[in-house]
Structures are given as C-alpha cells and as structure tokens.
Amino acid sequence: MKSAVITFPGSNCDRDMHVALNKFGFKNKMVWHNDNELPKSDLVVLPGGFSYGDYLRCGSMASKSKIMQSVINFAKSGGLVMGICNGFQILVESGLVPGILLRNKYLEFICKNVFVKINNKDNPYFKNLDKEVFELHIAHNEGNYFCTNDQLKEIVDNNQVAIYYCSDNGKTEEKFNPNGSLKNIAGIFNKEKNVLGMMPHPERMIDKSLSGEDGSLFFKNLLNNIK
Amino acid sequence: MKVSAIITLKKDVLDPQGKVIHQTLDGMGFKDVNEVRQGKYFEIDVKENDPQKAQKIVEDMCNKLLANLVIENYKIIEIQ
Numbered sequence: 001m002k003s004a005v006i007t008f009p010g011s012n013c014d015r016d017m018h019v020a021l022n023k024f025g026f027k028n029k030m031v032w033h034n035d036n037e038l039p040k041s042d043l044v045v046l047p048g049g050f051s052y053g054d055y056l057r058c059g060s061m062a063s064k065s066k067i068m069q070s071v072i073n074f075a076k077s078g079g080l081v082m083g084i085c086n087g088f089q090i091l092v093e094s095g096l097v098p099g100i101l102l103r104n105k106y107l108e109f110i111c112k113n114v115f116v117k118i119n120n121k122d123n124p125y126f127k128n129l130d131k132e133v134f135e136l137h138i139a140h141n142e143g144n145y146f147c148t149n150d151q152l153k154e155i156v157d158n159n160q161v162a163i164y165y166c167s168d169n170g171k172t173e174e175k176f177n178p179n180g181s182l183k184n185i186a187g188i189f190n191k192e193k194n195v196l197g198m199m200p201h202p203e204r205m206i207d208k209s210l211s212g213e214d215g216s217l218f219f220k221n222l223l224n225n226i227k
Numbered sequence: 228m229k230v231s232a233i234i235t236l237k238k239d240v241l242d243p244q245g246k247v248i249h250q251t252l253d254g255m256g257f258k259d260v261n262e263v264r265q266g267k268y269f270e271i272d273v274k275e276n277d278p279q280k281a282q283k284i285v286e287d288m289c290n291k292l293l294a295n296l297v298i299e300n301y302k303i304i305e306i307q
Contacts, residue, residue: 056293057295060292060295064292093295099297100295100297102240102241102298103243104243105241105243106243107243107244107247144241146240146298147297148297151297180241180243
C-alpha cells in the first residue's frame with residue numbers, strides 16, 4: 001500500500017509519520033507542499049506541526065498551498081486523507097471536514113497523553129479494531145473544536161464524530177475534555193468517512209519502550225483495512 | 228487604494244484571549260468593563276483606483292482567506 005505525507009513549511013511531525021507508516025508496511029513518499037501532483041497513493045497524510053508559523057489562523061495558509069488542490073481532488077474522488085493535529089487544522093480550513101479548531105479554552109499549550117473513545121467504526125480507519133478506548137498523545141495550542149449549531153446537527157445526524165476525549169474506561173465527560181472542544185470531540189470525518197481529522201498523534205504511540213502501542217494497533221489495522 | 232478591514236469573532240464564539248484581557252484590565256482597576264472581544268485589523272493596499280472595485284477585491288480576500296466565516300465576521304471600515 002502506498003502513502004504520501006505532505007510536508008509544509010513548519011511541519012514537524014512529517015518524518016515521525018513517515019517512520020510510522022513505513023514501520024507498519026506502507027510504502028511512503030514525502031511530498032513537498034509546492035508540488036502540483038500527488039504520487040499514486042492509497043492514503044494521504046497531512047502531518048502535525050506549525051505550518052506557515054500558524055500565521056493568521058492555524059492551517060489557513062497551508063490549506064491554500066499548491067498541493068492542496070490535488071489533495072482536495074483526491075479526497076473528493078473517495079481517496080483516504082488523514083490530518084493529524086495541524087493536519088486536522090488544515091483539513092477544516094480547506095473545507096474537507098466541517099468546523100474549526102480554536103485556541104484551547106484555558107490558553108495553555110497542552111502536551112500530554114489522553115484517552116479517546118472511538119465513536120464510529122463503520123469506516124476504513126477504525127473498522128475491525130477490537131478496542132474502544134485508545135491512549136494517544138496530544139500536543140497543541142489550538143485543538144478546541146468548534147462548529148455552528150447547524151454543522152453540529154449535521155455531524156451528529158451523519159455519525160461523523162470519529163473520536164471523543166474520555167477517561168481511561170471510556171467515559172466522555174466534560175472533566176476529561178483537555179481543551180474545551182465542543183462535546184469532547186477529538187476527531188471527525190467528512191460525510192463520506194474517507195477524510196479523517198483528529199488532534200491526537202497515533203504516530204507517537206508506536207513503540208512500547210518510548211510511549212505506548214495504541215498507535216501501532218491503529219496503523220496495523222488501517223493497513224489491513226485498505227489492502 | 229488602501230482598504231482597511233476588521234475581523235471580529237461572532238457573538239456566540241468563546242474568546243478566551245478577550246476574557247483574560249478583561250480580567251487583567253479588571254485587576255488594573257478598570258472596573259467598568261462589561262466584556263472584551265479581540266479581533267484582527269488588516270490594511271491592504273490594492274492596485275485598483277476605483278473604490279468600489281477595491282472593496283470587492285478585499286471582500287473576496289476576506290471570504291476566501293482572511294476570515295473564517297464559521298467563527299468570524301468581517302467589515303470593510305475604510306477605503307482611501
């Protein structure tokens with residue numbers, strides 16, 4: 001399976017993602033933001049970081065970069081596009097998933113492990129996972145998910161919430177919400193569920209001795225699902 | 228023409244920065260504040276001499292990049 005990770009000026013999780021994808025069997029290619037065309041891929045990843053210095057709004061400049069037109073076309077034709085952290089911010093700014101990520105509620109940069117609960121497994125990302133709650137890492141200043149009431153209704157009606165922040169045993173209460181996100185939302189899909197944006201970093205949880213292995217489960221399963 | 232635009236958060240969007248500024252003002256002794264909302268200001272010099280056309284161009288920029296209409300409103304406040 002072939003994947004492509006886009007590097008924007010200021011991306012800093014692109015190589016971690018490259019390592020993770022290769023480790024679990026993808027043949028990954030790094031793609032520069034100024035390129036016009038995506039290489040032939042089964043999965044495109046927009047990585048974390050601080051693209052364009054987070055100027056104006058996080059992800060806003062990156063969403064207009066040259067390669068994004070190809071990424072948008074790829075997504076519209078049903079291709080799998082995953083945005084992690086800053087990649088999620090780029091996805092919302094490009095309109096591929098609804099809503100926006102605001103500054104964290106308590107104005108602090110949050111860098112810690114959190115638990116997330118999978119809400120919808122009827123998609124290529126989470127299908128066949130036999131676990132509900134995952135421990136993943138977050139590191140962001142703008143992860144406070146927000147959308148209009150109309151968008152929220154649509155998101156809920158179409159079962160577009162991918163993951164919620166929760167406790168270690170899956171309770172999705174406000175006290176387990178690290179950043180003020182609406183309804184504890186940590187990640188969402190587009191309507192068709194081929195585009196996934198999420199704040200937590202699965203690529204940081206792929207080694208038992210460094211962190212944890214819940215990211216490994218995610219990548220192994222993803223590869224199997226799209227084989 | 229120079230076009231000035233301000234971008235403000237919509238009414239029901241939480242503005243934590245505005246809130247902290249409000250608290251700080253309060254701590255400094257400015258007790259008569261109901262609320263503080265923080266926004267952005269842009270001054271754009273466009274290569275266009277017709278004010279109406281210049282306004283249209285900047286409005287287009289606001290719609291496509293400068294503002295995110297999910298959370299923000301924009302207003303052209305000056306054209307000179």
